Amino acid sequence: MSLTVYNTQSRALEPFETIEPGVVRMYVCGVTPYSSSHVGHAMSAIIFDVIKRYLTYRGYRVRHVTNFTDIDDKIITRANREGINPTQLVETTIEQWHDEMDALNILRADVYPRATMEIDQIIEMIQGLIEDRHAYQVEGDVYYRVRSFDGYGKLSRRSLDDLLSGARIEIDERKDDPLDFALWKAAKPGEPWWESPWGRGRPGWHIECSAMCSHHLDGVVDIHGGGADLIFPHHENEIAQSEAYLGQEPFARYWVHNGLLQLSGEKMSKSIGNLVSIGELIERNRTGAFRVYVLQSHYRAPLTFTDEGLEAAQRGLERIQTAMDASHVATSAVALDPSLARAAMESFEAAMDNDFDTPGAMAAIFGLVRALNRSAGHEGSTEALSTARQTLGVMLETLGIDSSPELSRAGREAAPFIDLLMQVRESLRSAKQWQLADQIRDELSKQGITIADGPDGATWRAE
Numbered sequence: 001m002s003l004t005v006y007n008t009q010s011r012a013l014e015p016f017e018t019i020e021p022g023v024v025r026m027y028v029c030g031v032t033p034y035s036s037s038h039v040g041h042a043m044s045a046i047i048f049d050v051i052k053r054y055l056t057y058r059g060y061r062v063r064h065v066t067n068f069t070d071i072d073d074k075i076i077t078r079a080n081r082e083g084i085n086p087t088q089l090v091e092t093t094i095e096q097w098h099d100e101m102d103a104l105n106i107l108r109a110d111v112y113p114r115a116t117m118e119i120d121q122i123i124e125m126i127q128g129l130i131e132d133r134h135a136y137q138v139e140g141d142v143y144y145r146v147r148s149f150d151g152y153g154k155l156s157r158r159s160l161d162d163l164l165s166g167a168r169i170e171i172d173e174r175k176d177d178p179l180d181f182a183l184w185k186a187a188k189p190g191e192p193w194w195e196s197p198w199g200r201g202r203p204g205w206h207i208e209c210s211a212m213c214s215h216h217l218d219g220v221v222d223i224h225g226g227g228a229d230l231i232f233p234h235h236e237n238e239i240a241q242s243e244a245y246l247g248q249e250p251f252a253r254y255w256v257h258n259g260l261l262q263l264s265g266e267k268m269s270k271s272i273g274n275l276v277s278i279g280e281l282i283e284r285n286r287t288g289a290f291r292v293y294v295l296q297s298h299y300r301a302p303l304t305f306t307d308e309g310l311e312a313a314q315r316g317l318e319r320i321q322t323a324m325d326a327s328h329v330a331t332s333a334v335a336l337d338p339s340l341a342r343a344a345m346e347s348f349e350a351a352m353d354n355d356f357d358t359p360g361a362m363a364a365i366f367g368l369v370r371a372l373n374r375s376a377g378h379e380g381s382t383e384a385l386s387t388a389r390q391t392l393g394v395m396l397e398t399l400g401i402d403s404s405p406e407l408s409r410a411g412r413e414a415a416p417f418i419d420l421l422m423q424v425r426e427s428l429r430s431a432k433q434w435q436l437a438d439q440i441r442d443e444l445s446k447q448g449i450t451i452a453d454g455p456d457g458a459t460w461r462a463e
Contacts, residue, residue, distance in 0.1 A: 140186030
């Protein structure tokens, strides 16, 4: 079965074909780093991480770019409120973001461009749009002329008349048309600014992503991703800018949008304040469970976050961990069918080939998990159990599910020191200094660290 992907623009499943054979150019809209990120951001990051992992599993080389919008009204407002430089706020928040993504087992992008580091490319694109009469300058601001682009509205399926009558549009008498949007904003007192042909100012929100795609992914992309809330106006405006500037379409072959995370039926929002931070997941040792929670729902569907759902996902993760534990022995173990692993992998691949159907993939995983947990330790199934665990391990790795017990933040910080103690203990055992080796084991046990000695060496886990 060949891979099919749902394209928001066509509203249909389409065979996946890349611009360059064997290479996927993937751009995913990133965060505005002005405050701590919440589990809605984590959900989107996990979804595109899984898409990237599966494409890699299928043999593609994925060129992945995710941006930071590091100049924005929200950044300026918060920095002024806290009496710090906007750059300081941004750097601190981005560092926190990377730490949290690492804790969520999110693979790093190849490039993390920032708006403030792409000013030359942004100015070049704006100048090109002005020259082609798709944009115009007025008193230091530059606006995109929406009606100059015949395809405007093709992503969101909105007509210009509907937009004009139904949308809340900021009134600006200087604009040629109320629908026109800012590409460059003239500097205001107390704001960061950059020199441009139109005077001191800063880029608008939408132009930065168009410039970054053009700069880092050779103009057009295979997959352009983000949350469903970005379809309009952000991604609609990106299409208008990019296709007008590049003189070709489509700007993106596949527009991929994830559903939004909700709390009690409401969209999670910083402005409303109904947030669960990623930091809370980390402190509760639930980052792995959250990934399982997200993947049990289709990426295009909205997902309601509840503590009950998260704890159910944790129990599922623990069943996976048990299945991957070669030392586990089932009560009244039954023989394992040797063909089960291959059948599970076929089901897994069929689901993922169908628009990254992770609920179907998780069903294949849990089917294999149930069989492993019933058959663990069966004397006549040693080879079948080994093959099944290897197969399960490949599926888990492809979805980014870590089957090792999750560590707290303190535990992750202590892990390198525990590893060092394990090496010292192994050296002591080799030298037959059993008493000192046992002392290390006993002291670690007092700290909640259990050591298991096996034929391939010792391992440890945190209780």
